[in-house]
Amino acid sequence: MxxxxxxxxxxxxxxxxxxxxxxxxxxxxxxxxxxxxxxxxxxxxxxxxxxxxxxxxxxxxxxxxxxxxxxxxxxxxxxxxxxxxxxxxxxxxxxxxxxxxxxxxxxxxxxxxxxxxxxxxxxxxxxxxxxxxxxxxxxxxxxxxxTSGTYAEAALQYFQANKLTRVAVAYDAKSSYAVAGAKGLQAKAAQYGVTPGPIEEFQTTATEFGAVFTHVRASDAQALMVWATGAPAVALTKQYAASGLDIPLVLTGAQASKLFLEPAGPAAEGATIATSVGVVGEYLPAGELxxxxxxxxxxxxxxxxxxxxxxxxxxxxxxxxxxxxxxxxxxxxxxxxxxxxxxxxxxxxxxxxxxxxxxxxxxTTDFIAINTIKGGKFVPTEFSETKFK
Known part of the structure; x- marks a missing residue:
């Protein structure tokens, strides 16, 4: 016993x-x-x-x-x-x-x-x-x-629905979560009419992302999706807001927390973020979920x-x-x-x-919400509101 x-x-x-x-x-x-x-x-x-x-x-x-x-x-x-x-x-x-x-x-x-x-x-x-x-x-x-791959597919569905066909990807090469997400997005991108690029790597210890933004600015990318956890995502988001880039910044469930929102502050406003459906539960229709x-x-x-x-x-x-x-x-x-x-x-x-x-x-992707950060809160996009109905 x-x-x-x-x-x-x-x-x-x-x-x-x-x-x-x-x-x-x-x-x-x-x-x-x-x-x-x-x-x-x-x-x-x-x-x-x-x-x-x-x-x-x-x-x-x-x-x-x-x-x-x-x-x-x-x-x-x-x-x-x-x-x-x-x-x-x-x-x-x-x-x-x-x-x-x-x-x-x-x-x-x-x-x-x-x-x-x-x-x-x-x-x-x-x-x-x-x-x-x-x-x-x-x-x-x-x-x-x-899984990271499921998050990637949910993001691709969103890109397709919004006619975003060229998406830059930046990811933490030392995080298994981030690597899997970046690879999953690249592997399935063609199914959704999306061309990934440029593909930018950084380390978990990174604090400066100017080179990433320079490469994205020189490309024809219509959005930048970031795969990261913890401090790098906060630093990147703050620097992105000051970079002058005007394409959507797309984050993942690793940032679905006040522990990201509070340190990122106003820099996170308007960012797009894929999260568990429960994070935006107040917007769900009545039912078991x-x-x-x-x-x-x-x-x-x-x-x-x-x-x-x-x-x-x-x-x-x-x-x-x-x-x-x-x-x-x-x-x-x-x-x-x-x-x-x-x-x-x-x-x-x-x-x-x-x-x-x-x-x-x-x-499945049915339970991933694609949201916008507004007023320091996660608010479903029209894409996700349609899924909830």
């Missing part, structure tokens, strides 16, 4: 044990042990801190409602410090006692961890969108955010005083998906939970997931 600490057996838990019929080899009264690897310090802490808040919020909500089959979720958090080797150390600390693991929002950390997930065969719900996690399929790895978004928005705003950003949407959705799979599996047997995830359809604040044995990403 895994180490769980002292147990308090209540009538509810005893009843749950009988109902489960021994599915979990006699430990059905034990807490469900969930590990979380998250970037709480380092370059990716703006993502990780929001992930962790919403994961904890979802766990608390489930526990307050009686848990899963009468079993409480016990969450154990490890900081990967925005470093892949620390993510590996964190996984090794968690694997023995965990029924499932929620993965880092930092793509490079997730990719370093996946070989260990494959070896240990433990359900791993990833909060980063790098395509390599699911292409090819890793049996126990399931991605929560829309809006109900799911409102559940998170209300609880998160009451607790933290601001609306949940993209990264909070991911964390909350990840817990909901994992909880639904454990419930469907009738316990925490790892293979049964994996199988349950592969047959799961669930609406969360991020959209409606449909996982399968050949699709461990779950979301």
């Amino acid at each position: 895994r180490r769980t600490g002292p147990l308090i057996l209540t009538l509810t838990l005893v009843t749950a044990m009988a109902a489960c019929g021994g599915e979990d080899s006699g430990d059905t009264a034990d807490p469900i042990q969930v590990g979380q690897i998250v970037s709480l310090t380092g370059n990716y802490s703006p993502l990780g801190t929001e992930n962790q808040k919403s994961v904890a919020l979802a766990v608390d909500k489930i526990n307050a409602a009686g848990g899963i089959g009468g079993r409480q979720i016990q969450l154990t958090v490890r900081d990967d410090k925005s470093l892949p080797d620390q993510a590996v150390l964190s996984f090794n600390e968690l694997k023995g006692d965990s029924d499932a693991i929620i993965g880092s929002p930092f793509s490079n950390s997730a990719l370093a961890t996946i070989p260990l997930v494959d070896r240990e065969e433990i359900p791993y719900v990833s909060l980063t969108p790098a395509d390599e996690q699911v292409t090819p399929i890793h049996p126990y790895v399931f991605v929560v955010p829309a 809006k109900t799911a978004v409102d559940e998170l928005t209300t609880a998160f705003t009451q607790k933290y005083g601001y609306a949940p950003p993209q990264f909070a949407q991911d964390g909350y959705s990840g817990v909901k998906l994992l909880a639904a799979a454990i419930e469907k599996a009738g316990g925490t047997d790892r293979k049964k939970v994996r199988d349950a995830l592969e047959s799961l359809t669930l609406t969360t604040p991020n959209g409606t997931y449909t996982y399968s044995a050949t699709n461990h990403s779950g979301l």
Whole structure:
């Protein structure tokens, strides 16, 4: 039996044990042990801190409602410090006692961890969108955010609808998320009548983007799409506003947060940004999706005083998906939970997931909103408003 600490057996838990019929080899009264690897310090802490808040919020909500089959979720958090080797150390600390693991929002950390997930065969719900996690399929790895490639395709659909046929691309060559997004856009561009170029690379540590703007200015690009996370996106946006370029600046879900809006300030006004549909949940029509978004928005705003950003949407959705799979599996047997995830359809604040044995990403472009930044808020474009109807 895994180490769980002292147990308090209540009538509810005893009843749950009988109902489960021994599915979990006699430990059905034990807490469900969930590990979380998250970037709480380092370059990716703006993502990780929001992930962790919403994961904890979802766990608390489930526990307050009686848990899963009468079993409480016990969450154990490890900081990967925005470093892949620390993510590996964190996984090794968690694997023995965990029924499932929620993965880092930092793509490079997730990719370093996946070989260990494959070896240990433990359900791993990833909060980063790098395509390599699911292409090819890793049996126990399931991605929560829309993949970089899905974001790229959503952007291409927007470009096509707005007759933008020549798009410059700038990306962080040291970020797996950014590389996958830039490559995904280039790979599918022709299908949407878009010619990418120029293609500009920069590093995560970059602070000056004048050369990028010079190359874009000398081209015939009608828009510039940027794939970046954290500080580089803020610096680039500020410098773009002062560059004199008058073509649209297009950003991605990595900037769908007050942690981007506040430091970027007025420079972000008018920028176009692709986000999870939940980020603009207030504009959704009534229905199952809006109900799911409102559940998170209300609880998160009451607790933290601001609306949940993209990264909070991911964390909350990840817990909901994992909880639904454990419930469907009738316990925490790892293979049964994996199988349950592969047959799961669930609406969360991020959209409606449909996982399968050949699709461990779950979301389509239907659940990505293309927005404009107005008055420091994300407002759907006409393109997305039409999709919502």
